[in-house]
Amino acid sequence: MQALADRLREMEPAMADLLDEAQRGDAAAFETLYRLHVGRVHALCRRLARDPGRAEELTQEVFLRAWKHLGSCPGGEALAGWLCRMAIHVVLSDNRKLRRRFWRESPPADGVLPERGGFQASPGLALDLERAVAGLPPGARQVFVLHDVEGFRHEEIGRLLGLSPGTSKAQLHRARRLLKEALGS
Amino acid sequence: MKHCADYEERLNDCLDGLLSPPERTGVERHLEGCASCREFLAAMRSLRERTASLPRSLEPERDLWPGIREGLPARRAGLPKSRAGFPAWARGWGGLMPAAASVVLVILIAAAVVIGLRRSAVPRGPVEGGLPGAGTAQVARAGQEPLEMAEAEYRAATEKLLAALRSERQGASPEALKVIEENLRIVENAIQEIRRAAAGHPGRRVDERMVTNLYRTRFELLRQAVRLFAREGEEKQS
Numbered sequence: 399m400q401a402l403a404d405r406l407r408e409m410e411p412a413m414a415d416l417l418d419e420a421q422r423g424d425a426a427a428f429e430t431l432y433r434l435h436v437g438r439v440h441a442l443c444r445r446l447a448r449d450p451g452r453a454e455e456l457t458q459e460v461f462l463r464a465w466k467h468l469g470s471c472p473g474g475e476a477l478a479g480w481l482c483r484m485a486i487h488v489v490l491s492d493n494r495k496l497r498r499r500f501w502r503e504s505p506p507a508d509g510v511l512p513e514r515g516g517f518q519a520s521p522g523l524a525l526d527l528e529r530a531v532a533g534l535p536p537g538a539r540q541v542f543v544l545h546d547v548e549g550f551r552h553e554e555i556g557r558l559l560g561l562s563p564g565t566s567k568a569q570l571h572r573a574r575r576l577l578k579e580a581l582g583s
Numbered sequence: 584m585k586h587c588a589d590y591e592e593r594l595n596d597c598l599d600g601l602l603s604p605p606e607r608t609g610v611e612r613h614l615e616g617c618a619s620c621r622e623f624l625a626a627m628r629s630l631r632e633r634t635a636s637l638p639r640s641l642e643p644e645r646d647l648w649p650g651i652r653e654g655l656p657a658r659r660a661g662l663p664k665s666r667a668g669f670p671a672w673a674r675g676w677g678g679l680m681p682a683a684a685s686v687v688l689v690i691l692i693a694a695a696v697v698i699g700l701r702r703s704a705v706p707r708g709p710v711e712g713g714l715p716g717a718g719t720a721q722v723a724r725a726g727q728e729p730l731e732m733a734e735a736e737y738r739a740a741t742e743k744l745l746a747a748l749r750s751e752r753q754g755a756s757p758e759a760l761k762v763i764e765e766n767l768r769i770v771e772n773a774i775q776e777i778r779r780a781a782a783g784h785p786g787r788r789v790d791e792r793m794v795t796n797l798y799r800t801r802f803e804l805l806r807q808a809v810r811l812f813a814r815e816g817e818e819k820q821s
Binding site: 429437450567570 | 639645
């Protein structure tokens with residue numbers, strides 16, 4: 399395993415070269431970066447947006463936006479985090495648009511925005527937990543995904559979602575309580 | 584049994600390591616005498632462990648790259664035809680350029696395979712009630728796992744491409760071939776290393792779709808190298 403870790407470390411300069419090339423407009427280099435990071439970005443979009451079709455569209459949008467702003471990416475090693483933050487902004491912004499459009503076109507009587515889709519069976523998924531997370535109310539789900547799955551701190555989540563850290567914490571505790579109930583644990 | 588509602592926040596903070604030492608001591612003292620809060624904390628710990636084992640990478644159902652490629656606005660003038668598609672660090676390597684470029688890409692893709700296998704090899708919590716439809720997305724042939732099938736197909740295709748590269752018609756230099764073969768060996772060894780590690784832990788599994796996608800990508804890159812060698816060979820002859 400040590401040999402493998404050493405080998406992976408040796409690849410970092412190649413990653414920086416690839417990013418450099420993509421920043422100069424090389425689509426082939428960008429495609430390789432896409433192949434390496436698409437799973438991570440798509441997982442975030444899928445969990446934050448819930449709808450599988452929408453998650454794919456949003457993943458595409460993230461990479462299109464990344465191409466446009468690639469010059470501001472701090473470096474090869476930071477690329478994954480940079481893409482994840484971009485994915486969060488893209489999904490949240492789309493959620494807001496969707497919410498506005500829905501309210502304008504057909505405001506629900508109970509004030510709750512319905513969501514389509516959920517997790518479908520995929521090999522290797524801890525599906526019961528994924529489904530329970532997908533069934534959380536939007537605010538609680540977003541905070542849970544960002545904090546417990548992605549490892550963001552409440553201060554950062556607050557900045558991303560426009561909440562106070564205290565509200566983020568309250569949403570997290572609510573999400574955990576609901577998940578505990580949903581999973582019967 | 585219902586836990587004490589006014590302790591819920593502190594128990595969550597305890598789980599997240601946000602309590603000061605005196606606060607923690609207070610919670611521990613409460614837990615000693617409160618079975619329902621002990622139960623609540625144990626359930627929260629179990630939830631956290633299960634959450635930690637969720638895959639952080641989920642491959643999309645379809646390849647999204649064609650749609651992205653279509654939407655990419657051009658950012659610079661095109662490169663000379665025979666060099667387009669290869670980065671500058673490869674363009675400067677003369678005769679070894681296509682081989683070098685494909686090798687770096689192959690290594691990066693292999694790194695993703697390796698990282699993916701590692702991530703997916705994290706032990707998961709128990710799966711209650713089975714996974715409806717799990718494992719049916721890719722139907723294996725009799726007695727063969729989908730991943731094994733993909734690997735077998737990938738290996739056969741790679742051999743064909745290598746044979747094409749070795750043929751005189753493609754014009755790949757012995758040095759270029761040596762570099763490609765050496766790196767394919769490195770990648771193979773890395774995959775085997777991970778497989779050996781995963782085999783030592785029953786119950787762990789890999790994300791087949793992600794790995795097969797990566798194999799496919801790697802194959803495509805090798806195929807591009809063959810095409811480039813062929814084109815360069817034709818240019819030399821003309």
